[in-house]
Amino acid sequence: MRANVQTTAGSHMPTIASSSVPPPSSWEEFENICLAATKIRWRSPDFSKNGRPGQQQDGVDIYGYSRDHDLLAIQCKNTTKKVYKSIIEEEIRKAEIFDINLRTLYIATTAGNDAVLQREVRAMHKDRIDQKKFGVHILFWHDIIQDLSSCEETFYAHFPQFFNTSRSQKKLDVEFVKNVLDESNKFGEINYIASDDFHERGVGEMMLSGFNFNLRNWKSRPHKFSLGNLSAVYDEFIRSMEGFVDTANGMAKYYYKGMDAKAATEEDKIKFHSEFSELKQKAARVVRDYYALAREISANEVH
Template sequence: MSNSFGVEIPRIVNEEVFENLCLDLVWKNSKYENSNRNGRRGQRQNGVDIFARERESLNWIGVQCKVKANGAITNNEIKHEIKIALGFNPQLSKLFFYTTAKRDESIQSFIRSEADHHLANRLFDIDILFWNDIEDMLKDEEYTLVHYKYYRDLYTHIEDDGFYFGKLIRLTVGYRIEDTDYELLIGKTFQKGSDSYMNINYWKNVYYIMNFHERTFETFPLPCHESDLEAAFKYRRDRYIITKFINSIPNMDKFIKSTESEFKFILTDQEFQDFLSAYKEE
């Protein structure tokens, strides 16, 4: 599924950064394994900046990275890199050109011609990805983490900027049977760059829960106690159950960011007896 980020992706002009980006794209591609750089700058690379093994065939592929800030990649450049890539060990099954140049029909035609010639002579295949193609990859869900790694400054930093995130859920509770539904928002606020707990900072880096049925709200610590939810839930039994539900979540941050939205928590006989015992003691 394509993920539209709503912004144009700027082309990378730094050669080392672009090579890092290409490596990450190859590494995240499920077709490949053993992805790595070929040596380092200044060493002989035989026309290959990045190499990887195809998972199914176990053949090796190579990637040549070309930054073109303004100009276009040329036929002569391509032909030169193809020639020296013939010396790569072991023999490649395919050589890719990843470039920041814009898509060019004449270059595509040249690549196809060279690929046909190579395959006819039982040499490696050849293909090219222009910046337009790389943009499309970065917008794909498979490469979301790569996109964010190189372009995170284009987006709001929820965790860095003191905002919050929340998760809408439907929670069904009860004793022995499901008897009550709640529609809730569970979330967390964030705090960065300050250790102060004065004024508004007091409410940063805390968990909260909103009960839409009763239009009530409360913050809570971990572990949570029944008394922490008094302002959010009218009925004590339900507060007890929801407290147990919250404390049963192994990682609250991961839970809030997860996609599941339907939950239930039913008290066992022993848990209900524990609740009654605590109620009578008070």
């Protein structure tokens, strides 16, 4: 898919990342863009805004964990002016009291790339690491857009003016459902739900981990479908998965953590298994409906 931008004669069509994308005027929208780009950069849904407007934030607007379980923080600076070293130092001082386990602070700014500031931040980072303190890096507007544009559906949500009309949106629908189909069965989760073979011991740890990660990931990147029937089925798919995952997590307490196992009566266990089996069958119906429609749409991809 191509961004809807102009090129000079003889030049190649630029990618979204190299296009001239204007920074938002709203600080709240800039935070939303940074949050979306952060989840893409670290391939993790486990990032959130820090508190709410008006609360003390200790130099941190967004925080979360990388897939290596490192605590990361982002301070967003929506400014048309240059960012100076003194501003970085001030944000570092604020973040010192955020969390003792903080691994790295990132300053995200709408400002353009600045080689002098980059050199200064690299030196600050090295000094802090040598002192066994959290590191610091800077992300300029170009860096943020590069991250955001690596996922076209996310980029489209913030900059729909860079895309063509409904045809492009339908392509995004197709791309989205294909990704969900691929992600859904990484550990065999969907095959398990859709099968009629109910395993008495519930869900294995690896599969349960896959369920939890996928559900957080899907919920962290909502998608506006241009195809109304798929939107309704997808919403029901998510609701059904939420109910199934909640129950599966409860079942895991019995078999993998030993919690409440002694307190539960045989009658409780029978009831629990019955409820889980019923929910699994309901989830299976929803999954089959979603997959049938998703595959049909994928097979009739708009060109």
